[in-house]
Amino acid sequence: MLAVVKPSPLRLWxxxxxxxxxALIAFGSIGNWAAISLGDSVENAVPTKGIDVWQGITTLIxxxxxxxxxxxxRFVRPERRNAIAVAIVVAGSIAVALGVWALLALDSVVxxxxxxxxxxxxxxxxxxxxxxxxxxxxxxxxxxxxTVAGGVLATVGGFVDLAWVRHKRDAGDAIxxxxxxxxxxxxxxxAEDGAPDV
Numbered sequence: 001m002l003a004v005v006k007p008s009p010l011r012l013w014x015x016x017x018x019x020x021x022x023a024l025i026a027f028g029s030i031g032n033w034a035a036i037s038l039g040d041s042v043e044n045a046v047p048t049k050g051i052d053v054w055q056g057i058t059t060l061i062x063x064x065x066x067x068x069x070x071x072x073x074r075f076v077r078p079e080r081r082n083a084i085a086v087a088i089v090v091a092g093s094i095a096v097a098l099g100v101w102a103l104l105a106l107d108s109v110v111x112x113x114x115x116x117x118x119x120x121x122x123x124x125x126x127x128x129x130x131x132x133x134x135x136x137x138x139x140x141x142x143x144x145x146x147t148v149a150g151g152v153l154a155t156v157g158g159f160v161d162l163a164w165v166r167h168k169r170d171a172g173d174a175i176x177x178x179x180x181x182x183x184x185x186x187x188x189x190x191a192e193d194g195a196p197d198v
Contacts, residue, residue, distance in 0.1 A: 008164070008167075010160060010163055010164035010167055011164050013157075013160050014070075014157055014158075014160035014161040014163070014164050015070060015157075015161075016157070017153050017154070017156050017157030017160060018066060018067075018069075018070040018088060018092075018153075018154055018157030018158060018160075018161060019067060019070055019157075020150070020153055020157075021066065021092060021150045021151065021152070021153030021154025021155070021156075021157050022063045022064070022065075022066030022067035022069075022070065022150065022154050023063065023067060023150065024063070024146050024147070024149055024150025024153065024154075025059055025060075025062060025063030025066065025092075025095045025146075025147050025150035025151055025154060026059075026060055026063030026064055026067070026150075027063075027143075027146060027150075028050065028059070028063075028099075028142075028143045028144065028145070028146030028147035028148075028149075028150055029050035029051060029056045029057070029059045029060035029063060029143070029147055030049060030050060030051055030056075030060060030143070031049065031050060031141070031142060031143025031144075031146060032047035032048070032049055032050075032141035032142060032143045032144075033047070033048050033049060033050045033052075033053070033056060033102060033109060033140070033141055033143050033144040033147075034047065034048045034102075034106050034109050034138055034139065034140060034141055034144065035047040035048065035138070035139055035141055036137075036138060036139075037137050037138070037139045047141055048109060049143065050143055050144065050147060053102075053109055055098045055099075055101065055102050055109070056102075056147075058094075058098060059095045059098050059099065059147050059151075062091045062092075062094060062095045063095065063147075063150065063154075065087075065091055066088055066091050066092060066095075066154050066158075069084050069087060069088045069091070070088065070157070070161065072084055073085060073088075073161060073165075078168070078169065081165040081168075081169075082162070082165050082166070082169075084161075085158060085161040085162040085164075085165050086158075086162065088154065088157070088158035088161055089155055089158035089159055089162065090158075091154065091158075092151050092152075092153075092154030092155030092156075092157070092158050093151070093155050094151075095147060095148075095150065095151030095154065096148060096151035096152055096155060097151075098147075098151075099144060099147040099148035099151055100148060102140075102144055103140055103144060103148065106138040106139075106140060107138055109138075
């Protein structure tokens with residue numbers, strides 16, 4: 001009879017957090033990161049996508065590697081799992097750091113055609129300062145927030161993956177010690193049903 005294995009909480013949550021985090025990082029990186037706004041409106045602005053800047057290209061690569069890493073974690077040899085889990089934590093942390101840096105330095109991240117042209121003549125900081133005085137600002141967009149949130153989730157997921165790897169190693173790299181196969185569950189249930197009442 002085919003045994004169905006229910007994943008342990010560590011394995012399940014580590015997988016979910018890491019996959020969702022990696023996907024958010026990747027999709028956020030190809031989304032909009034910044035846009036020039038007049039007041040609260042960015043309706044007519046040409047947004048800067050994450051992949052328009054090196055930080056976004058880097059986070060896109062990290063997001064893809066994180067998703068590949070969590071899949072590989074289940075199939076590689078036991079002695080390599082710890083290194084992959086650590087790599088997931090590091091990749092998630094770098095994605096968070098790059099996203100937060102971009103949030104704090106939006107002026108240097110945004111690439112608007114008009115701003116870039118003026119910046120070549122008058123200097124970027126001077127142009128942005130003048131824009132700010134005129135009520136024109138740079139605003140973070142959804143893609144950047146997704147990247148940061150994904151980095152946080154992936155980092156947490158990586159730590160959970162690391163705990164799962166160590167827990168599994170302590171159990172001799174057998175099936176997760178807190179999982180139960182369907183056949184074993186049925187055997188246990190049958191034994192209880194057949195036991196005489198006391």
